[in-house]
Amino acid sequence: MQLKAVTHGTDGGPKHPLLILAGAGSGKTRVITTKIAHLIAEKRAEPESILAVTFTNKAAEEMRQRAAALAPGASAVLIRTFHSFGAWLLRRNAKTAGLDRSFVIYDEDDSVALLKAMTEGAGRKGGGLETGGARSANARFKRLSFLISRAKDYALSPEDDLSAITPDPEFPALYRQYQDRLSGTGNADFGDLIFGALKLLRNEAAVRKRICQRFSVVLVDEFQDSNVAQFELLKQLFDTGTYLCVVGDDDQSIYRFRGAEVKNIIGFSRHFPDTDIIRLEENYRSTPPILSLASGVVSNNRGRLGKTLWTGKTGGIKPVLVYLRDHREEAAFCAELLAGGNRGGTAILYRVNAQSREFEHCFSRNHIPYRLVGSVSFYSREEVKDT
Numbered sequence: 001m002q003l004k005a006v007t008h009g010t011d012g013g014p015k016h017p018l019l020i021l022a023g024a025g026s027g028k029t030r031v032i033t034t035k036i037a038h039l040i041a042e043k044r045a046e047p048e049s050i051l052a053v054t055f056t057n058k059a060a061e062e063m064r065q066r067a068a069a070l071a072p073g074a075s076a077v078l079i080r081t082f083h084s085f086g087a088w089l090l091r092r093n094a095k096t097a098g099l100d101r102s103f104v105i106y107d108e109d110d111s112v113a114l115l116k117a118m119t120e121g122a123g124r125k126g127g128g129l130e131t132g133g134a135r136s137a138n139a140r141f142k143r144l145s146f147l148i149s150r151a152k153d154y155a156l157s158p159e160d161d162l163s164a165i166t167p168d169p170e171f172p173a174l175y176r177q178y179q180d181r182l183s184g185t186g187n188a189d190f191g192d193l194i195f196g197a198l199k200l201l202r203n204e205a206a207v208r209k210r211i212c213q214r215f216s217v218v219l220v221d222e223f224q225d226s227n228v229a230q231f232e233l234l235k236q237l238f239d240t241g242t243y244l245c246v247v248g249d250d251d252q253s254i255y256r257f258r259g260a261e262v263k264n265i266i267g268f269s270r271h272f273p274d275t276d277i278i279r280l281e282e283n284y285r286s287t288p289p290i291l292s293l294a295s296g297v298v299s300n301n302r303g304r305l306g307k308t309l310w311t312g313k314t315g316g317i318k319p320v321l322v323y324l325r326d327h328r329e330e331a332a333f334c335a336e337l338l339a340g341g342n343r344g345g346t347a348i349l350y351r352v353n354a355q356s357r358e359f360e361h362c363f364s365r366n367h368i369p370y371r372l373v374g375s376v377s378f379y380s381r382e383e384v385k386d387t
Contacts, residue, residue, distance in 0.1 A: 002027060005278045006034045009243050010044045017238075017272040018245040019223075019265070023309045024294070025285030028247045032221050033063055035245065036077055037070035045217045047076035051237070053085055054221040060084070063221070078215070082230050086193035089200065093207055097200045100186035111145040111178075111189050112138070118181050148175050152191030153259035155198060155229040194229045201236035212239040223248030223268075227259035235271065244272065250305050251298040266303055279307045287316025327355065331362035338368055 005020050022028030036052060039045045052067075054060050060081050067074035080088060087105065094101045106114070151157075151165045158176035165171070182189060188196055201208040218237050220226070223246040226234070238244050246268065253262035269275035283291055291309050298304070324330050334348060348359060356372060363370050 001278055001280050001282070002031055002034075005031050005280065006038050008276065008278065009245070010038060010042050015241075015243040017243075017268075017275045019268050019275050019277045020245065020247040020280060021277060021305055021307055022247050022249055022280040023283060023307055024249065024252060025283040026280035026309075027284060028249075028280060029059070029063065029066070029221060031280070032219055032245075032247055033066035033070060035219065036067045036074055039217060040071045040073050040077075045243075047071075047073040048078075049215055050077045050217040050219070051085070051215040052077060052079045052219040052221070053082050054079075055081060055225050057081060057084075059221065082226075082233070083190065083193045086197035086233070089197045089211070090188065090193065093200055093204070096204055096207060097196060098183060098186075099188060099196075104185075104187045105193065106182065106187055106189040108142070108145055108190075111148070112141045114181055115141045115144055115174075115178060118177055144171075144174060144178075147171060148178060149189070149191045150259060151175060152189075152195040153227045153229055155195055155232050191229075194227075194233055198229055198233045198236060201233070208236060208239075212237065212242060216241060217243045218245070220244075220246040220248075224250055224253040224262060224265050225255050225260045226264045228261055228264075231261070231264045231271075238272065251301060251307075262303070266305060277305075281307050281309050283309045283311045286311060287313050289316045289318045293319050327358045328362075331358040334359065335362050335366050335368060338363075339366075343369065 005018070008018050009015050020028065020031060022031065032052065036050060039050060040047055052063060054063060060079050064075075064077075064079045067077060067079065078085070078088075090097050090099060091101065091103070094103060104110075147166050151160075151162055154165070156162055156165065158172050158179060162172050162175070182192075201211065215237065218234070220234065225248075234244075234246075246265070248265045250262055250265050253260055253265070256262070269277070286294075288311060291311055295309055322333065324333055338346060350356060350359070360370070360372075362368075
């Protein structure tokens with residue numbers, strides 16, 4: 001099936017949109033990079049006409065390296081995150097988009113500072129934003145910044161119905177005032193990189209025509225993580241003659257709290273008629289017991305397109321579910337397992353950083369070496385060192 005997915009759209013037939021449903025461990029990133037190389041090698045597309053987007057800088061860099069290793073010309077392919085592509089598009093059309101050519105991208109701290117200046121300058125409370133002390137006010141400014149960002153994730157302007165974002169009747173006016181202030185500086189916030197790019201293509205036919213002519217091939221990785229604004233942007237990038245291919249797994253859509261919409265992948269074929277669907281169901285990573293357990297869990301998901309994962313591997317240890325009384329017993333249980341060895345082949349995942357404390361304390365006490373990834377050791381955190 002990987003070969004079918006790679007060669008789809010290069011066999012001389014109609015260039016139907018392609019949805020690749022790629023299960024966990026099925027090599028979906030390899031399919032995208034190999035597809036890029038195949039399109040170039042078969043001269044089905046010039047490298048400069050290919051746009052590939054994903055969701056993290058790390059994934060984009062990995063895709064660049066893999067594609068370049070397979071096809072020398074792939075270095076000319078535009079491979080970016082959704083937000084990086086939005087920034088690229090807005091900078092090249094800054095005047096049309098109402099931005100300074102060298103506009104600054106506001107992060108959360110910048111947005112909060114703008115909201116503070118806005119409400120203070122207007123002498124208003126802003127939905128109670130300035131009540132309850134400085135710390136409480138700051139938390140409310142951050143909350144308002146989050147709500148504005150969420151509205152942009154759903155491609156909603158201040159004039160739209162924002163009741164799904166918050167029932168606060170003052171929010172639309174605050175959102176409008178914030179956007180006016182931000183636009184007045186000639187800058188953009190993080191949410192504008194997608195929503196602003198979307199509005200540019202929606203409102204400026206000449207820009208959209210030029211971009212669609214530039215990119216005849218559009219590839220999207222990890223499509224299950226896309227939000228409403230990103231999906232709407234994708235629709236603007238699609239035109240007659242565009243070859244569109246998205247890769248994703250509806251069973252791995254876990255970022256709803258960040259605005260991701262699994263319905264984007266489930267309803268893809270309704271928005272893009274004549275879509276072909278290819279399922280990558282061979283798992284190269286896990287053993288049969290793990291796949292059996294995972295499949296048993298996700299089979300209960302509602303509104304999934306469905307696939308059946310399998311593996312050519314044999315053997316494997318059956319997963320174990322252990323009920324323990326508290327976090328201390330969890331750490332002690334893990335320490336006991338590690339006493340038998342295989343420390344280098346073991347990973348411990350926890351939900352929030354604060355949970356690392358008990359594991360660090362227990363492992364240090366039992367002389368078990370460990371490495372913390374993606375966080376700072378509990379004993380090195382400022383709030384601990386300053387006590």
